[in-house]
Amino acid sequence: MNKLEWKRIVIKVGSALIAPHGKGCSSQYLISIAQFIMSCRAQGIEVVLVSSGSVAAGSHLFPDELQQTIPIKKAMAAAGQAEMMATWDKLFDFSTAQMLLTRCDLRDRERYVSVRETIFTLLEHDVLPIINENDTIVTDKLKVGDNDNLSAIVAAAADADALIICSDINGLYNKNPNKHDDAVLIPNISEINADIFAMADGATSAVGTGGMITKVEAAQKATLHGIDTYIINGFTGSSFTKLLNGENPGTHFSSDPSPMKEHLHWMTHTSTAQGEVIVEDDFTAKLDAHSEQLTSDDLVEVKGEFAVGDTILVRRNDGTKLAKAKSNYSSCLLNFITNQEDKNFASDFQEQTGPIISDKNVALLEAP
Numbered sequence: 001m002n003k004l005e006w007k008r009i010v011i012k013v014g015s016a017l018i019a020p021h022g023k024g025c026s027s028q029y030l031i032s033i034a035q036f037i038m039s040c041r042a043q044g045i046e047v048v049l050v051s052s053g054s055v056a057a058g059s060h061l062f063p064d065e066l067q068q069t070i071p072i073k074k075a076m077a078a079a080g081q082a083e084m085m086a087t088w089d090k091l092f093d094f095s096t097a098q099m100l101l102t103r104c105d106l107r108d109r110e111r112y113v114s115v116r117e118t119i120f121t122l123l124e125h126d127v128l129p130i131i132n133e134n135d136t137i138v139t140d141k142l143k144v145g146d147n148d149n150l151s152a153i154v155a156a157a158a159d160a161d162a163l164i165i166c167s168d169i170n171g172l173y174n175k176n177p178n179k180h181d182d183a184v185l186i187p188n189i190s191e192i193n194a195d196i197f198a199m200a201d202g203a204t205s206a207v208g209t210g211g212m213i214t215k216v217e218a219a220q221k222a223t224l225h226g227i228d229t230y231i232i233n234g235f236t237g238s239s240f241t242k243l244l245n246g247e248n249p250g251t252h253f254s255s256d257p258s259p260m261k262e263h264l265h266w267m268t269h270t271s272t273a274q275g276e277v278i279v280e281d282d283f284t285a286k287l288d289a290h291s292e293q294l295t296s297d298d299l300v301e302v303k304g305e306f307a308v309g310d311t312i313l314v315r316r317n318d319g320t321k322l323a324k325a326k327s328n329y330s331s332c333l334l335n336f337i338t339n340q341e342d343k344n345f346a347s348d349f350q351e352q353t354g355p356i357i358s359d360k361n362v363a364l365l366e367a368p
């Protein structure tokens with residue numbers, strides 16, 4: 001889908017663009033991005049902005065020697081978030097809105113739907129959503145961790161047509177161009193596989209978090225949802241001019257021609273498994289929309305603690321991940337059933353209570 005057909009886009013801006021000197025925000029490189037956003041809106045294209053920069057904006061408030069602890073980084077984010085928002089807001093003649101998210105908000109289906117509703121309501125009223133991870137409260141368990149992946153999750157939640165990831169490099173090269181003089185830019189990628197991931201290294205900018213690995217991860221999430229994804233150089237204004245002309249200024253990851261259904265994409269790429277059920281190695285019943293085939297007789301082990309409605313991982317005893325699914329049973333009840341001597345009790349109970357895995361809420365995982 002080229003620019004002229006876009007109805008809604010998500011654009012992600014990294015710390016290096018909004019805090020190029022690593023200490024406080026600067027609009028130096030944001031003006032061309034703001035202009036691009038205004039041009040898109042003028043053409044009826046709805047825009048959602050995912051912006052990093054809160055930690056970098058707040059870092060100058062804390063002594064350098066304290067910079068790397070998690071509590072300090074959370075405090076920096078709390079202090080810098082307002083500056084980051086103000087830096088963007090003064091560039092626009094329309095309203096902006098702050099949305100701070102964590103993995104917790106996105107992996108919980110009810111909260112995820114609420115996030116979608118807020119994005120759509122803001123867009124309906126011409127307000128620019130500016131989304132960042134809520135670094136002030138995240139823990140390792142609760143965070144997305146990088147705004148590249150966050151931008152892909154947001155693009156899926158917003159049903160965007162395109163995701164534009166602004167980087168400090170022209171796009172994905174066949175190897176890290178900052179380490180290899182003979183690296184070559186790859187303009188078009190139709191399939192993201194292990195070879196593509198092998199090209200990407202981690203972050204190299206002083207303030208960046210994700211590097212190219214998280215950008216390829218984000219592109220994979222987004223393209224599987226039917227979202228065209230671009231990695232472009234956000235430091236050069238011509239990148240945006242080209243996009244507005246329907247050209248590809250960097251690396252274009254083509255959207256999957258047969259995208260995943262929304263709730264299965266969410267189950268696969270956004271929800272996190274709260275526990276696991278281990279099935280026999282020879283488990284052959286196909287896990288699909290008719291998921292009643294998984295019974296307690298198939299279970300070898302129940303791992304972790306989960307409640308009714310939580311996402312669980314279905315894993316074969318040999319370690320193969322088969323599917324992620326919404327569980328109708330708590331781990332406590334599943335353990336009780338599977339430990340019953342009387343197998344009739346287990347089957348009678350499931351006959352009355354229903355399938356272990358909710359019908360249609362089974363996301364099959366690709367075999368490695």
Ligand SMILES: Nc1ncnc2c1ncn2[C@@H]1O[C@H](COP(=O)(O)OP(=O)(O)O)[C@@H](O)[C@H]1O
Binds near residue numbers: 171172173208
């Ligand atoms: N194969 C690759 N192609 C392009 N850049 C790569 C590649 N592998 C690693 N990189 C590095 O990733 C960096 C971009 O990611 P990052 O440092 O997080 O900055 P930002 O998020 O601002 O784009 C590039 O500057 C480059 O040094």
Ligand SMILES: N[C@@H](CCC(=O)OP(=O)(O)O)C(=O)O
Binds near residue numbers: 051208210
């Ligand atoms: N949420 C963090 C940004 C994390 C992040 O992914 O940063 P970057 O790699 O610069 O896009 C912040 O606002 O500083």
